[in-house]
Amino acid sequence: MIDLKGKVAVVFGLANKRSIAWAIAQKLNEAGARVAICYQSERLAREAEALLPELNDAKAFQCDVSVDAEIDNVFEQLKATYGKLDIIVHSVAFAPADAIKNDFLETKREDFRVALDVSAYSLIAVARGAAPLMTDGGSILTLTYYGSTKVFPNYNAMGVAKAALEATVRYLAASLGSKKIRVNAISAGPIKTLAARGIGDFNKILNAVEERAPLHRNVETVEVGNAAIFLASDLASGITGEVTFVDCGYNVTGL
Template identity: 75%
Template sequence: MIDLTGKVAVIFGLANKRSIAWGIAQKLSEAGATIALCYQNERLKREADALLPELKSAKAFQCDLSVDAEIESTFAAFQQEFGKIDILVHAVAYAPADEIKNDFIFTSREGFRIAHDVSAYTLIAISRAALPLMTEGGAILTLSYYGAEKVFPNYNVMGVAKAALEATVRYLAASLGPKNIRVNAISAGPIKTLAARGIGDFTKILDTVTERAPLHRNVDQLEVGGAALFLCSPLASAITGEITYVDCGYNITGM
């Protein structure tokens, strides 16, 4: 059994109980970690407040990662509240709706910028902010998707942003390795999250995974949370810069 008692885990990207961030929070909390659960804005505060009582030891923080001043103030609050960070989870991605639904050739300059800023650059920003608090080393984890490697209908610029995110994982792993901080990503199978609602024909993607994946089913949030628990624990002490698939094996299939 993995024991994270005494560890502090900061998790960005909570939207509601269907969020992958929530599945990860549950698993890390069950292992004994103290959780800082972060949501983007006031609209999502109610969701966070409703979920907090289900965790053993947790507090909620509001932080819009597209605003540098909010990142700075939030990490200052972490320092005051916890004194350190051991685990940092980045479950954040966004692209404007039109950039997702339109043909990729019509991706706008601004839509491309926003998708990469929110979905990839924010991992760099929070890793840098966390660095002074990760004095004992630690683990940083983000979430990707197979659309970073292969073309998926209606994923478009988000697939390109996820490819940038995966490259960011490798460069951060090299940058932070000397400080005993590991950086990894989970490439999760499709899950009915709030973000997934913006992807056209998402049900078709779910059905295709069920048909073709070796396990003939889709993954759920808690299974992703279990993999996250492993990657953020001492059991994964020699693993960094990796993209780990948690997709019921879909990524290994051809026809």
């Protein structure tokens, strides 16, 4: 069993109990880590506070990762509360509805900017805030999707944002390696989360995975959580700059 006792993990992007961020937070806590969960706005505060009792010694903080002042503020709070950090989970992505549902050719400049800012640049901003507190090194994880390299219907600008996110992982890995901070991404298969509701015909993607993936089923959030605690632990001490697929093998298939 993976032991993360004595570690402090901060999970950005909690939406509700069905989110991948929540599954990862639970697994980190089960492994012994002290967990801080960060939610985006007051609207999501009630959901986060309601989930806290299910974790041992957890705290919740508000942080909109598209606002630098809020990132600075939350890391000041985290420093005051924990002193140092060991694990950061970035489970954040957003694109305006039009940038997902409209034909990709019609993507508006501002919608594209927002998608790249929230979904990719925010990882840089969060890593910059976390690095000074990761005094013993550690692990930074983000969540991506296969739509970064292959065209999926109704994914559009988000696919480009995920491609940028994966490149960001590689460059951050190079930037932070000397500080013994590893940076990796998990490419999870499609899961029915709040974010997935914005993707048209999402059930068709789920059905295609079940039909074609080597395991002939869709991945579960707990399996993403299992991969996360491995990558966060010393068992993965030699892994950085990588994208790890947790998708029941779908990415290896052709037809």
